[in-house]
Amino acid sequence: VSRSRPANRSRRSYHHGALRSTLLEKVGRIIREHGVGVVSIREVARRARVSHGAPAHHFRNKSGLLTAFAVQGYDRLADTIQSTIAAARATTPPEVLEAMGRGYARFAVDNPEHFRVMFPGDAIDQQDPAYIAASNRCFGPLVDIVRRAEHEGYLADDPMLVAASAWSIVHGLAALWLSGRIQARTGAADPDAIVKDVTRLFVASVMKTRA
């Protein structure tokens, strides 16, 4: 942001100042409004009120733009999971696992535009180091908690199987919710309620007995 900003703020400065983050935000809006297939560099630039050549200074190409958007999504997912655990004051493995599931689904419902890009991921570069790192920040804590659960005697099954199952159930629920299937089939209107019920059912079933 320029120090010498004139009193008349409608005079647009030649340099945008925060173009990178603005472009990512516009990507999100376009996906939310019209779907991933509609995202184009030119439309993103148009919404940011910048020439369509400008994004090239921040993202090598279209794939780079979408990959950066997915990375931002992973960062936010990791944050949401952590803050959900903290807000629930969860400490035991069942409490933590349930909070993680709720955080994951919460993120998907609140950030459908990120979730959609992060997951099938046709258009993004899965080799990108920032992408790999951000993705690891999400999966690491899940593995940690199931290992801890096993160590503390909460599990009767292989911890990696439990991790894969936990991830699957919450991912599937989020994906089906976003595509409108859960609402259509069960008449559910509140994602939080069904997320809570499903995660509770799963955690209670899998961690029923403490050795």
Next chain:
Amino acid sequence: VSRSRPANRSRRSYHHGALRSTLLEKVGRIIREHGVGVVSIREVARRARVSHGAPAHHFRNKSGLLTAFAVQGYDRLADTIQSTIAAARATTPPEVLEAMGRGYARFAVDNPEHFRVMFPGDAIDQQDPAYIAASNRCFGPLVDIVRRAEHEGYLADDPMLVAASAWSIVHGLAALWLSGRIQARTGAADPDAIVKDVTRLFVASVMKTRA
């Protein structure tokens, strides 16, 4: 297929004979090779060796083409689930539910191109009656089996909650497998093995006690 087909089969007849099903098959190939975003009427027509105006005689427009492809997917999904139940000679609710889960995942792994179009479903017409009917053929049996399970005393939880959870876990597992996440994280190489483990874990947990 023309009765008066000439001996020289390389002479292409003006009428294709089975263009509709050929076009759908080409859609599948394109998605498998390059992703949903790459499907275009012109490319589909090109692969079917037909002019790009021809598809309009079978599908109103691009959305109609993709919707028809999704409908075909739902039909195959319902068939796969039924035949998996039959092949396993499953009769009790836990056996049937587990077989349904395996069938669902089997379908996704074997028909990723259909699965990808059927689910986020950005590009398809969810109001299409054929679409709604085909989709119902898949969900109906799931509701039937959880209701039966409840009636026979296998469930401690609300049957619709169990149905939503079952669908979620198997859908999430399939989606994560198709996006390569499960393989990357667990080192699993055989989808059947992990599908079997996950469905068993779920069914055994949820239907543990018989009232």
Next chain:
DNA sequence: TGTACATCAGTGAACGCGCGTTCACTGATGTAC
């Protein structure tokens, strides 16, 4: 404080491309008589 200059960030024209849809057309088929 002032000046020169390198670097950064955004411009806008140009390129070549593939797309969806429409439409007048024509070859092939099948049916009525």
Next chain:
DNA sequence: TGTACATCAGTGAACGCGCGTTCACTGATGTAC
């Protein structure tokens, strides 16, 4: 069996469009002295 004709299915030209990428450019910033 033969003929007329309606209907069906595929053709290919034309339309207008938005796209990604490149590139010589210029305005703005910031740093060295």
